[in-house]
Amino acid sequence: MDLNEKIKFFINKGFFYESQSIYGSRSGFYDYGSLGTLLKRRYENLWRIYFGKLFDNIYEIQPSEIMHKNTFVASRHLELFNDPIVECKNGHRFRADKLIEEKLNIKAESLTIEEMNKIFDEEKVVCPECGSKLSDVKLFNLMFPIYVGPVYDLFLILEELKRKYGFLIKKYRKISEKELNYIIKNYLKNKKLYSINLNNEKYIFDENKEIIIKIKDNEYYVYPENIEIKEENENYLEKLNNAEEIKVDYELYDLIKNYIELKNNEMFLRPETAQGPYVNFPIEIIINRYRLPLGLYVIGKAFRNEISPRNALLRMREFTQAELQIFFDYYNNPFENEFEFYKDKYINVLLVKDRDKKLPYVEKSLEEIYNETKIDKFYLYFLYKVYEFYINILKIPKERIRFYQLADNEKSFYNMYHFDIEIYLDEIGWTEVGGIHFRVLRFNRDIINKVDEEIRKDVENLFIGNEIYVGYDLWNHFILSKDRRFILTRPNGSKFIPVELELSFGVDRNIFSLLLINYDGRILKLPDYLSPIQIAVFPLLENNENMVKVAKEIYNKLRKRFDVYYDDSGRIGIRYKRQDEIGTFYCITVDDQTLKDNTVTVRFRDTKEQIRININDLEKFFEEKFDIWKIL
């Protein structure tokens, strides 16, 4: 089965589907259907239990998805969260780096704008869609702006613009001079006409803009397209010369003025969930009585105006993240000790230094990685904890998971250390599903000269020797907001701003990987605690009233506590198959013997093994099977 066949299968079964397909959809938006939502909830609950209990003092919070502009000034998303794009005169737009990679097979991710421009120029790259010339590379910010009322009403302004200048985008039909004469004679002769001159276009219309003539490069066009047109030999063109020219009016400036004010007051849909914990840190650290380390996590939506969404759930414009932000004192760090317990554990990594070995990954112990890279030990400890989640909880085969180290010019702008979590998908290759991000700044004393006079004294107090490590985001929010609560006090009285470690997971990418890896075209081999439907209940024979009655009783009893599916249509083999392919681990069948001894068969999905259980013991049996706290 190839990728498209699998995607089609998941869509047909209701795991996910294109959002609002009845209206033709827009790319980059998928909805989770009835089965997919069950799977997603199970994933999120497992994540909560595993990462939310990773150490003491971790809390989930739910910050707003619409966030303040200053938040992204501080995080520098407004300035740096851009994709480089090129466009042609016909409006086709492309990621500049991807285009270079595809057309010229050159690694382009870390090229500067200037370097990309030079390549486009030298290699004479044209628009892949229409062959026309491409613009210079521009930056395109990936955040969606939001305009929050009451004063700034984009909607009304746009309506007004459309009303006044909508003629610019109407559909015109090309006509001959004789046809134009016919139109003037029959429709316009007795009307007062107006004109607007643009660069190389002239528009002439009556007061209500019911009929519009466009003249461009000495060609004639008319709107509406479906107007009755014949040929007229007499010349009426002079009428057009009498049109009164409209100069741009003052209201237009007012509209523009409104736009600019609106621009100054915009908010944004968050492009990552991380900023919520950062801006709320000064509140939550007080609520939680100044205890460190402190973990704050968010499971929720994030939004990016991706240039080219693709691969179903892999790159969407609206997606779900699960991100844990861990705040601690870099110089007083309990996780350094944890490393000692795990230093002999092996994980699959691809370090920058090993990339030219052409291996997919190298298995190394944490200690070996430490000796080779000198990456802080606490960071390696967390790599291992993430690894455990994938191996032990999600049951991803070991050879399909690796940590991919990013080089200095590849890392996200906020990271000191950056490893991607990658899963190998047969249909796609190594795929990023998350990352472990040490968002930290290391400053020497020079920084004092760069900060605002007002906060200089606070900053001077932070140094240990000649340097400090501070959280990238906490530092930036502290500088911009001047909120002193970002500064904490150690037991010895010295001051510090915590550092931040982010464990970041793309929930949809994880779900999509679980589906692709576990579906073999016949069975969806998810672990029982992840399967969307937990139990199916069948009467062996659909038209045996007694069997149906008992099966429904079992179903009704179990469905209160579990996600259960009742099915009595079709041969029993078909019914098992239907459950196998959506991953249901346990199928209960009521048969002849049930009516005699009150036992049913419970069939196990992967082994096809069947055991008999008394109906009265079913609830307890499944309670134990699905007690995820015992699994973890």
Next chain:
Amino acid sequence: MDLNEKIKFFINKGFFYESQSIYGSRSGFYDYGSLGTLLKRRYENLWRIYFGKLFDNIYEIQPSEIMHKNTFVASRHLELFNDPIVECKNGHRFRADKLIEEKLNIKAESLTIEEMNKIFDEEKVVCPECGSKLSDVKLFNLMFPIYVGPVYDLFLILEELKRKYGFLIKKYRKISEKELNYIIKNYLKNKKLYSINLNNEKYIFDENKEIIIKIKDNEYYVYPENIEIKEENENYLEKLNNAEEIKVDYELYDLIKNYIELKNNEMFLRPETAQGPYVNFPIEIIINRYRLPLGLYVIGKAFRNEISPRNALLRMREFTQAELQIFFDYYNNPFENEFEFYKDKYINVLLVKDRDKKLPYVEKSLEEIYNETKIDKFYLYFLYKVYEFYINILKIPKERIRFYQLADNEKSFYNMYHFDIEIYLDEIGWTEVGGIHFRVLRFNRDIINKVDEEIRKDVENLFIGNEIYVGYDLWNHFILSKDRRFILTRPNGSKFIPVELELSFGVDRNIFSLLLINYDGRILKLPDYLSPIQIAVFPLLENNENMVKVAKEIYNKLRKRFDVYYDDSGRIGIRYKRQDEIGTFYCITVDDQTLKDNTVTVRFRDTKEQIRININDLEKFFEEKFDIWKIL
């Protein structure tokens, strides 16, 4: 304790707080903090278990929050989901209906625009902020538009507008003619100047717009405000007359053109979660093998650009809804039978016909309501199921809950029947926390003449006798999208489009009500299964090493499965108090006797009763206490 004191308490404890307060916040946005998120999750899980199992064949789905424009054309939100507003020339904006109610004490919710204009005119209402004249009443759509790339890049366009026309909103300083002469002499004399004429303003500037002179009503202004200014007696004004006038340029039209295209391609943040199930109905009904009734529910964010957000979580711009959409065949409706089992049950209602009795509500049986109103029986059955949820699960006192019937001119535009679910809050009064909405249209055969030729044949098939009941939204989506999958077939071969009943809950309003009702200034008396922290663990004496050790062992064992708080600081009475006020139901204390016989005290929040339990039995004890399936 008044409302503000309570809100302050909840903020301090981390239930919720203003979003991004370090940047001054924007009204209408709140974040759930560490305690509030726990409470919200518990509420949502209870809701899921209760409403998600209300009948067989109910599924949760997760549709996108950003939705297609056509979705809101069909639902008519684009046309009708407006607030009437008035504004003054200084940009102050108000809800027109609320302003009339506040100023004149006239019920205004159901007035037409014309009626409101007339009242404003006759009563000479002026701006409450600045006393200036108010505009005519306009409609303000409450949806947030979203512009999805790659072609339509609001951001770049706005940047460009700001670069070119930003001078319009700069801050100017008023100056005298002599001061103007000084500025021209010292800064502008040798520069080439340009001018732009607006309605009653003229702007004159140099090429880089470093210095801008504004002339308005024969007064002079200069930008920047902090420029050095002296007086100059010699006259240099003539220099200004030489400025070259800039006419509006062609690029501006291109920008406007871009805007209009953008307008045509906009999407919207959903103003309710309901549309997700409606547009996905044709997919989910197939996935679920055409079984009716079908329930599809969404728990998720919705967004409204409220003119005046207020009362913390009660009216926000970003909020959480839990909405169940129930699809069924109006003429073949299993819920009619359910009514029979419940017809003698009493609920608190305020019917339109009883409103003038000046009672807060009247207790009536379902049967009485049926006899008085002839509202469909299935609808009354669901009223009762909602009532049960509030009384039995959320434990809202009976006298605090009522169903408030809306009159024809008060109902939401999509509803045939509409009762609000209201809770009485001492601090606020009766407060809408949800609604039961029969979103349905009843057509006679005339409708056939109003539909598209192409679908006329489909529609003709739908009639039973001379009328049909169809779901308001399903019908509209069917008409607009022409997707035939909205039409289902009965066993007897006849065709129908299902009707829709919506059970709609404002999650934040429910949470806020639970907090206000249950907090008495000392104890937050939530039911144990709703309390954010489930168990607290204390050593009786914080400096007794053995007690601390045992308490930590208990804590570490229980925290895997439960939400547990460990506290060893301060007197034990203070620690109990701290837990009482955030609602923790069970406090475990390790004392002297524990060290002898391995038992601890478990204290019950409301009765202060203490029992002794063996440490080894704690897990099982709490597993039973918190088994919500047994509660329901």
